[in-house]
Amino acid sequence: MATRLLWASKAASYLRISVFHRAFSSVVKDLKYADSHEWVKVDGNSATVGITDHAQDHLGDVVYVELPEVGTAVKQGDSFGAVESVKATSDINSPVSGKVVEVNEELNNSPALVNSSPYEKGWIIKVDISNVGELKNLKDSDEYKKFCEEEDAKH
Amino acid sequence: MRGGLWQLGQSITRRLAQADKKAITRRYFASEADLKKTVLYDFHIAHGGKMVPFAGWSMPIQYKDSIMDSTINCREYGSLFDVSHMCGLSLNGKDCIPFLEKLVIADVAGLAPGTGTLTVFTNEKGGAIDDSVITKVTDDHIYLVVNAGCRDKDLAHIEEHMKSFKAKGGQVSWHIHDERSLLALQGPLAAPVLQHLTKEDLSKIYFGEFRMLDINGSHCFLTRTGYTGEDGFEISVPSDNAVDLAKAILDKSEGKVRLTGLGARDSLRLEAGLCLYGNDMEQHTTPVEAGLTWAIGKRRKAEGGFLGAEVILKQLAEGPKIRRVGFSSSGPPPRSHSEIQDEKGTNIGEITSGGFSPCLKKNIAMGYVNSGYHKAGTKVKLVVRGKAYDGVVTKMPFVPTKYYKPS
Numbered sequence: 386m387a388t389r390l391l392w393a394s395k396a397a398s399y400l401r402i403s404v405f406h407r408a409f410s411s412v413v414k415d416l417k418y419a420d421s422h423e424w425v426k427v428d429g430n431s432a433t434v435g436i437t438d439h440a441q442d443h444l445g446d447v448v449y450v451e452l453p454e455v456g457t458a459v460k461q462g463d464s465f466g467a468v469e470s471v472k473a474t475s476d477i478n479s480p481v482s483g484k485v486v487e488v489n490e491e492l493n494n495s496p497a498l499v500n501s502s503p504y505e506k507g508w509i510i511k512v513d514i515s516n517v518g519e520l521k522n523l524k525d526s527d528e529y530k531k532f533c534e535e536e537d538a539k540h
Numbered sequence: 541m542r543g544g545l546w547q548l549g550q551s552i553t554r555r556l557a558q559a560d561k562k563a564i565t566r567r568y569f570a571s572e573a574d575l576k577k578t579v580l581y582d583f584h585i586a587h588g589g590k591m592v593p594f595a596g597w598s599m600p601i602q603y604k605d606s607i608m609d610s611t612i613n614c615r616e617y618g619s620l621f622d623v624s625h626m627c628g629l630s631l632n633g634k635d636c637i638p639f640l641e642k643l644v645i646a647d648v649a650g651l652a653p654g655t656g657t658l659t660v661f662t663n664e665k666g667g668a669i670d671d672s673v674i675t676k677v678t679d680d681h682i683y684l685v686v687n688a689g690c691r692d693k694d695l696a697h698i699e700e701h702m703k704s705f706k707a708k709g710g711q712v713s714w715h716i717h718d719e720r721s722l723l724a725l726q727g728p729l730a731a732p733v734l735q736h737l738t739k740e741d742l743s744k745i746y747f748g749e750f751r752m753l754d755i756n757g758s759h760c761f762l763t764r765t766g767y768t769g770e771d772g773f774e775i776s777v778p779s780d781n782a783v784d785l786a787k788a789i790l791d792k793s794e795g796k797v798r799l800t801g802l803g804a805r806d807s808l809r810l811e812a813g814l815c816l817y818g819n820d821m822e823q824h825t826t827p828v829e830a831g832l833t834w835a836i837g838k839r840r841k842a843e844g845g846f847l848g849a850e851v852i853l854k855q856l857a858e859g860p861k862i863r864r865v866g867f868s869s870s871g872p873p874p875r876s877h878s879e880i881q882d883e884k885g886t887n888i889g890e891i892t893s894g895g896f897s898p899c900l901k902k903n904i905a906m907g908y909v910n911s912g913y914h915k916a917g918t919k920v921k922l923v924v925r926g927k928a929y930d931g932v933v934t935k936m937p938f939v940p941t942k943y944y945k946p947s
Binding site for chain 1: 601607608871872895896898925
């Protein structure tokens, strides 16, 4: 998930806003991860997508999740929705290309599931993958963990 | 997801568009090592503060508690904020009141000694240079606090006018209180906790009033004011004693008053309907448009005599074209720059601050609409990421204020 463009282009670069981190957040071994902090669980052509523990921890209390419609086409690296927390707005990018086959309607009433259960109850969409080959662009859990540590150390 | 992504940053982004780019570059492109630190910096880190750059300072956006929990804790028990990045200033001399009255909209002469008010520094077009809480300590001493992000331009503005005022024989001088730190203690436990640390009877000091007194063994300036809508105090303490005072306050509250960062401070002030300079008020906004007509003294309305008075008095007579109002809405929380439309989809204004209210559990926002759409209950559409969501003009404060006033 990427910062809203406004943020990415202006505030973040002008301000270089950063956050010191308390402790490293958890990752799950069998998932694949995008640099923009989404995870994907792949089972054949079916993918479940959410945001990582690291992402939810940075965002803080999630108060709204903007979900796409079922049937929407998504593209690897492109935004398909947004997460709003008390302090920030963040785009959610799809780690895979394909078609949205299911969205987590539970999040309409309980957006905080993204905080309390980022890898389970807080899943966001399910996608029918159109290009399995793209999965090689993603990180495994060890690579992602290292990536987060390096990113935090920069700040 | 890079970084803290915090709403308040928007105020700075916005300011960038208009302010002197050079000054901003100096201030905001500064590397983290160049950021100024308050004397409480190590104390913040030790208490789990997540530090972010803010107006040239490294300040805690939050501590271990979430912004949601911090906001609620302030209203239930209390909060302690380090606001030492803000700039405390004294004006001294027998002509300090007529001098200040040239620059602000308040009836400073009419204030009783030991009392203060929120005011606005105006420019020649009637726009706001900054908002500030000013106190008339005595007839020849004014104490005021200005925003950290406006410090340089405010001081330059005051200095320029002071020069010409003195050249005409006026007696005024200033002292910038860089030897002091500023703590804000807010919430229902503010008074009972602070009472443990001073002999002065705090029940005799009402909202807006000021005392110089001994707190925890040091000479402090105490103002019963704040930026949360709760009862509370801002305490200007000698910097050498600031950490001790912070520790004593937390200790006397038995853990109920918590260190609170800029994140919850922003939620709290939004719930209280208070302006954030740079977001909700800018160089081109007049106090009348901003809904601060109440802060223009009666005598000032009659006499003028402050910068931009012609524009402001004309607006008072004719009514402003745009007005700051509050909103509540469904859907995602509107943020600064979200478009406001009428029910037919015509643009009628722009949101200047918005978010999810931790206390009300719903979206709240403020922004400017064309006059005529400003009445509470007016239905509007708020556009977030290209989609229009239902909103309604809502009276502010969103959360009732609890200022300590004589009954």
